[in-house]
Amino acid sequence: MKNNILITGATGFIGSHLTEMFVRKGLKVVAFDRYNINNDHGWLNKSKFKNKFKIILGDIRDQDSVIKAMKGCDTVIHLAALIGIPYSYVSPLAYVKTNIEGTYNVLEAAKILKLKNIIITSTSEIYGTPKKLPISENDPINCQSPYAATKSSADQLSLSYYKSFNLPVKLIRPFNTYGPRQSNRAIIPTIINQCLKNKNRKIKLGNLNTTRDFNYVEDICNAFYEVYRSKNTFGEILNVGSNTNISVKDLTNKIMKILNVKYKIEIVKERVRPNASEVLHLKCNNNKIKKLTRWRNKTSLIQGLIKTIDWYKKNVTAAGENQNYQI
Numbered sequence: 001m002k003n004n005i006l007i008t009g010a011t012g013f014i015g016s017h018l019t020e021m022f023v024r025k026g027l028k029v030v031a032f033d034r035y036n037i038n039n040d041h042g043w044l045n046k047s048k049f050k051n052k053f054k055i056i057l058g059d060i061r062d063q064d065s066v067i068k069a070m071k072g073c074d075t076v077i078h079l080a081a082l083i084g085i086p087y088s089y090v091s092p093l094a095y096v097k098t099n100i101e102g103t104y105n106v107l108e109a110a111k112i113l114k115l116k117n118i119i120i121t122s123t124s125e126i127y128g129t130p131k132k133l134p135i136s137e138n139d140p141i142n143c144q145s146p147y148a149a150t151k152s153s154a155d156q157l158s159l160s161y162y163k164s165f166n167l168p169v170k171l172i173r174p175f176n177t178y179g180p181r182q183s184n185r186a187i188i189p190t191i192i193n194q195c196l197k198n199k200n201r202k203i204k205l206g207n208l209n210t211t212r213d214f215n216y217v218e219d220i221c222n223a224f225y226e227v228y229r230s231k232n233t234f235g236e237i238l239n240v241g242s243n244t245n246i247s248v249k250d251l252t253n254k255i256m257k258i259l260n261v262k263y264k265i266e267i268v269k270e271r272v273r274p275n276a277s278e279v280l281h282l283k284c285n286n287n288k289i290k291k292l293t294r295w296r297n298k299t300s301l302i303q304g305l306i307k308t309i310d311w312y313k314k315n316v317t318a319a320g321e322n323q324n325y326q327i
């Protein structure tokens with residue numbers, strides 16, 4: 001066993017935390033992300049572990065660059081994807097190419113190179129508004145955006161490789177993830193940044209009644225680690241979430257309470273998703289991952305929010321207030 005792990009999407013939000021966590025655990029990581037002319041390594045640019053992992057820039061849509069990056073690895077954790085829901089309304093084909101063809105490239109390369117452990121990242125968005133809560137892995141799939149549809153297609157393709165070619169695939173399905181380094185487009189950073197940079201004492205949001213199961217990024221990375229080392233999860237789909245949920249309104253009030261501010265919440269049209277595309281409620285049934293692995297979620301929402309707010313206070317970027325956020 002070589003224990004060389006290729007992480008795709010490694011310079012992004014979850015991928016950068018995962019890369020650093022795996023390196024801290026003494027594992028050998030090859031970090032893969034999109035080629036750019038500036039040789040920008042995203043959130044790994046200033047990583048204190050930079051000399052402890054290898055970075056390869058390429059393109060998940062390009063089979064050659066995926067194969068080259070994967071050579072010498074026995075595990076791949078595939079996170080690279082286009083993830084913004086609003087942009088998936090504008091440019092669905094880009095999502096097909098990155099999320100479906102990109103996953104095909106990972107699976108095919110892993111088949112050719114005979115990898116032993118292939119972890120594919122799904123998303124809770126594929127469940128859409130469910131008939132019942134909490135949601136378990138066998139519940140119906142109901143894709144309400146091109147993003148969700150491409151992720152779900154990639155899931156099915158991955159499971160088909162397990163069934164057809166005996167490829168050792170595991171499918172991890174995180175519910176909403178938050179924490180330091182997340183894009184301002186996500187709901188928690190947009191609320192925090194609006195509170196921190198507030199000039200007009202208003203928080204601009206969309207639907208306040210939607211609920212989500214929010215998970216601190218370290219808990220999600222721990223789930224990747226436990227799934228990585230488990231032997232009994234091949235061919236399985238594993239939901240990862242806290243089995244709690246909170247509405248956007250209550251979440252905003254919690255964040256304001258931590259920051260000791262009280263702003264008026266204003267609903268703005270451009271922040272509301274098209275009606276039939278709005279996923280109203282998500283809450284994870286996490287029994288399966290708890291039964292099959294040693295994973296447990298450890299960070300309460302309050303603890304995670306405090307850590308996240310501290311990070312944004314030190315890393316205030318362009319405020320999210322004019323951005324079209326998603327949850």
Ligand SMILES: NC(=O)c1ccc[n+]([C@@H]2O[C@H](COP(=O)([O-])OP(=O)(O)OC[C@H]3O[C@@H](n4cnc5c(N)ncnc54)[C@H](O)[C@@H]3O)[C@@H](O)[C@H]2O)c1
Pocket residue numbers: 008009010011012013014015032033034035042058059060061078079080081082083098121122123124151173174175176177178
């Ligand atoms: N953030 C969440 O709440 C959440 C929840 C469930 C699932 N996920 C999944 O987790 C994964 C990581 O999401 P994230 O939140 O870290 O997003 P992110 O946008 O920070 O990370 C995605 C990474 O993929 C890379 N990428 C995009 N196109 C690429 C290409 N053509 N070639 C190579 N790399 C490319 C991006 O550069 C980026 O670094 C995604 O698969 C996403 O669907 C995220």
